Amino acid sequence: MHAKQRMTGSDYFSKTYEIARSRFIAAACAAGGQMDEIYLDAMSPVGSPLAIEIAWFGLDNPSRVLIHSSGIHGVEGFAGSAVQLALLDSELKIPSDAALVLVHCLNPYGMAWLRRVNERNVDLNRNFVVDPAVRTGAADTYRRLDGLLNPDRLPAGRDLFYARALRSGLKYGMPALRQAVAEGQYEFPEGLFYGGKEFEKGARLYLAWLSHHLKTVRSVFAIDVHTGLGNWGQETLYLRSGADQTQEAAKLGDVLSQQVITDARAHGAYEIRGMLCEVFTMLAPEPEWSFLLQEFGTYSGLRVVNALREENYWYHHGNTSPQHRSRRQLKEMLVPANREWRDSVVDRGVSLCKRVMAHVFS
Ligand SMILES: [Zn+2]
Structure with a gap:
């Protein structure tokens, strides 16, 4: 008899959403998870209805839970899906008063069609806006750059885009530009980083699901x-x-022996409006909650934005196929095929989850 060949991290990456989904369901069921599905008004490229798949491990009425989610940005979900499959291949130790919840992909449309946004061009990680007064407008700089980010004619070549983006970077300062472009906007429904004019169905149903299942949860x-x-x-x-975020981050940094940041702007990123973590503030009563966004870098910011811009252009100009080169390019920008990158993402994804479990479930 042959010993089971050892899988490396990249083996857990799937070629398509459909494959990832069936692997997830099979692995979660084999590990004793209870499956749940939240159906959306969207279909996969092969014509099957799409749902947010959720696997639940442990007590039905726990007092504490760890939720691991991915794919709120659609195509990015190939990474989180691989991490979850690897995690399911390892031993899960869950205490008797707790539960582990794996949310396979919060935006299955985006993952299936290789987009970052959902079926209505909404960036779901800008959609969880609690205060309606925030769900309006766009940064002035975004407005000024609308023609560059969201061109209405065939996109200018990559070099021209880079030149104009760099010129804008010099004019506004790169951190301010990054912030203005990516913080989320509520004015250009066909534009990049659009947060939607209301709660998207997926967001609304996920909130309802959490409200229902976390009733007994304190943290x-x-x-x-x-x-x-x-x-x-x-x-x-x-x-x-x-x-207190600063205190929590310092404590968690010690526990994980790793830097945990709270000020994204000071670390080359940006603060965003309507982020997924807001969902916990909408639960009644509001539990104690901590939300850790684990981000893995790929290519340069300009290359990523350029790929987003080209993909978005083609989507709104009649080509929605996941085979289109702009979509294959976006997938490479967000989930590189490189084996070392993939191995490392899975190693660190599983490692973070294990260390957080040891901490939260101690
Ligand atoms: Zn993302």
């Missing part, structure tokens, strides 16, 4: 996996919390 720790921001392979941990 929640959430990990949400992303890709595409930061240097190649670099891991960034960004904390949001219902308590």
Whole structure:
């Protein structure tokens, strides 16, 4: 008999959303998880209805939970999906008063069609806006750059885009430009980083699902996996919390022996409006919660934005196929095929989850 061949991290990456989904369901069921599905009004490229798949491990009415989610940015979900499959291949130790919740992909449309946004061009990680007064407008700089970010004619070549983007960077300062472009906007429905004019169905149903299933929960720790921001392979941990964030970040940094940041702007990123963590503030009563965004860098910010811009252009000009080169390019920008990158993402994704579990479930 042959020993089971050892899988490396990159083996857990799937070629398509459909494959990732069936691997997730099979692995979660084999590990004793209870499956749940939240159906959306969207279809996959092969014509099957799309749902947010959720696996639940442990007690039905726990007092503490760890939620691991990915794919709120669609195509980025290939990374989080691989991390979850690897995690399911390891031994899960959950105490008797707790539960582990794996949310396979919060934006299955985006992952299936290789977009970062959902079926209505909404960036779901800008959609969880609690205060309606925030769900309006766009930064002045975004407005000025609308024609560059969201061109209405065939996109100018990459070099021209880089030149104009760099000129804008010099004019406004790169950190201010990054902030204005990516913080989320509520004015250009066909534009990049559009947060939507109301709660999207997926966001609304996910909130309802959490409200229903976390009734007995006093404390929640959430990990949400992303890709595409930061240097190649670099891991960034960004904390949001219902308590004192700076204190929480320092404590968690000690526990993990790793830097945990709360000020994204000071670390080459940006603050965003309507982020997923806001969902916990909408639960009644609001539990204690900590939300750790785990980000893995890929290519340079300009290359990523250029790929987003080209993909978005083609989507709104009649080509929605996941085979289109702009979509394959976006996938490479956000989930590189490089084996070392993939191995490392899975290693660090599983490692973070294990260390957080040891901490939260201690
Ligand atoms: Zn993301």
